[in-house]
Amino acid sequence: MAEHDSEHHGTGTRLVGAGRRAEWTGTADHPGAVVNPPVYRASTHLYPDMAALRAHPANEDGRFYYGRRGAPTQWALAEALTALEPGAEGTVLYPSGVAAIMGALLTVLRPGDVLLMIDNAYEPSRAMGRGLLKDFGVETRWFDASDPAAFQAAICPRTKAVLLESPGSLTIEVCDVPALSAIAKAHGLTVVLDNTWASPLGFPALERGADIAIMSLTKHVGGHSDVMMGSASAGPEWHRKLRVRAQGLGNVVSPDDAALMLRGLRTMGLRLAQEEASALAIAQWLEGRPEVAKVLCPMLPGSPGHDLWKRDFTGGCGLFSFVLKGGTSAARDGLIDALALFGIGFSWGGFESLATPVDPAPIRTASPWPLPGLDEGDRFGVRLSIGLEDTADLIADLERALGVWSAAA
Numbered sequence: 001m002a003e004h005d006s007e008h009h010g011t012g013t014r015l016v017g018a019g020r021r022a023e024w025t026g027t028a029d030h031p032g033a034v035v036n037p038p039v040y041r042a043s044t045h046l047y048p049d050m051a052a053l054r055a056h057p058a059n060e061d062g063r064f065y066y067g068r069r070g071a072p073t074q075w076a077l078a079e080a081l082t083a084l085e086p087g088a089e090g091t092v093l094y095p096s097g098v099a100a101i102m103g104a105l106l107t108v109l110r111p112g113d114v115l116l117m118i119d120n121a122y123e124p125s126r127a128m129g130r131g132l133l134k135d136f137g138v139e140t141r142w143f144d145a146s147d148p149a150a151f152q153a154a155i156c157p158r159t160k161a162v163l164l165e166s167p168g169s170l171t172i173e174v175c176d177v178p179a180l181s182a183i184a185k186a187h188g189l190t191v192v193l194d195n196t197w198a199s200p201l202g203f204p205a206l207e208r209g210a211d212i213a214i215m216s217l218t219k220h221v222g223g224h225s226d227v228m229m230g231s232a233s234a235g236p237e238w239h240r241k242l243r244v245r246a247q248g249l250g251n252v253v254s255p256d257d258a259a260l261m262l263r264g265l266r267t268m269g270l271r272l273a274q275e276e277a278s279a280l281a282i283a284q285w286l287e288g289r290p291e292v293a294k295v296l297c298p299m300l301p302g303s304p305g306h307d308l309w310k311r312d313f314t315g316g317c318g319l320f321s322f323v324l325k326g327g328t329s330a331a332r333d334g335l336i337d338a339l340a341l342f343g344i345g346f347s348w349g350g351f352e353s354l355a356t357p358v359d360p361a362p363i364r365t366a367s368p369w370p371l372p373g374l375d376e377g378d379r380f381g382v383r384l385s386i387g388l389e390d391t392a393d394l395i396a397d398l399e400r401a402l403g404v405w406s407a408a409a
């Protein structure tokens with residue numbers, strides 16, 4: 001079989017072929033003998049003789065050296081993710097999404113620098129600003145991304161980087177990544193984007209202005225709620241620096257986990273399309289319900305961020321939130337407890353649906369909650385991660401739980 005000519009193929013074809021180099025899926029006399037790269041469990045890599053050990057280029061991807069540099073299972077995953085991210089030279093793998101974000105920030109920041117962080121960032125990212133980055137002399141300031149002029153005004157001579165996330169965690173606001181990136185570039189800032197929600201299938205981050213595109217692979221790529229990992233993809237300049245920093249931090253991912261990620265990756269396009277369609281139908285249904293004050297789903301026409309989503313994104317996913325009309329925190333907890341088909345738990349992007357409460361007020365410092373236009377009492381939200389169950393069953397489950405909520409609220 002000839003090698004894939006990946007650049008001219010559609011997403012599904014690229015998801016199937018990416019990373020499956022013949023030399024990683026077979027032997028010298030039978031290249032490409034199996035479909036998937038085997039799981040190479042290895043700390044020690046062996047050399048045929050001393051001359052080979054002495055001649056070996058020590059710091060090159062795709063060459064056996066030592067376990068911490070990975071082996072074909074990890075290389076195939078990194079190469080596949082690079083193939084899916086237009087503009088990327090390479091991808092660095094990390095043991096979790098959080099490790100990827102921290103690995104990128106420790107690559108671009110030095111003591112004395114200021115980091116600007118979007119106000120609706122994933123809470124553990126916010127915690128980095130208050131914790132490790134602060135301890136190491138980096139100051140973090142948070143900004144409301146809905147106003148590019150306010151972002152520009154927040155930049156000072158010590159500002160070196162900006163961490164964006166679009167859509168943001170919990171409230172799912174889309175920000176204008178191209179506009180914010182253009183301002184950042186004009187001031188010499190490095191743009192780090194947490195692109196977990198859309199993945200490169202829905203948002204080609206580097207083409208839209210990011211310098212480093214981060215994903216928690218735990219979500220859509222794994223897709224089955226059984227494995228954790230993170231990635232950072234970038235063009236030549238930042239990819240090389242990311243690798244050096246990740247190696248300095250001792251980051252390595254298990255080949256078994258990499259194999260699970262490769263398995264998930266092959267069906268990611270199908271899962272995302274199905275979850276997006278189901279989420280949109282459920283969001284539309286929720287919008288018509290009297291118990292719901294606002295649906296926060298950028299794929300939904302009329303929802304906040306829909307115009308930017310339509311302009312910049314090529315796809316969505318199953319994760320969105322809604323805000324209840326009044327009620328109490330206890331009534332909202334009762335609604336979540338009443339759901340039979342939605343698990344209660346963190347994370348998202350798996351094949352199974354999940355529901356969690358949304359309470360952004362204590363963790364936001366630069367943006368209002370309740371949302372502008374809503375009443376003071378419209379503050380109890382629910383985040384849904386829509387999985388692969390039948391949409392009608394999920395709607396019936398939500399209808400029953402909203403009945404329980406109405407009785408309690």
Ligand SMILES: *Cc1c(COP(=O)(O)O)cnc(C)c1O
Nearest residue numbers: 096097098122194196216218229
């Ligand atoms: C889950 C998540 C992360 C962290 O990923 P882990 O793999 O759980 O460490 C980062 N960013 C976003 C937006 C997430 O939802």
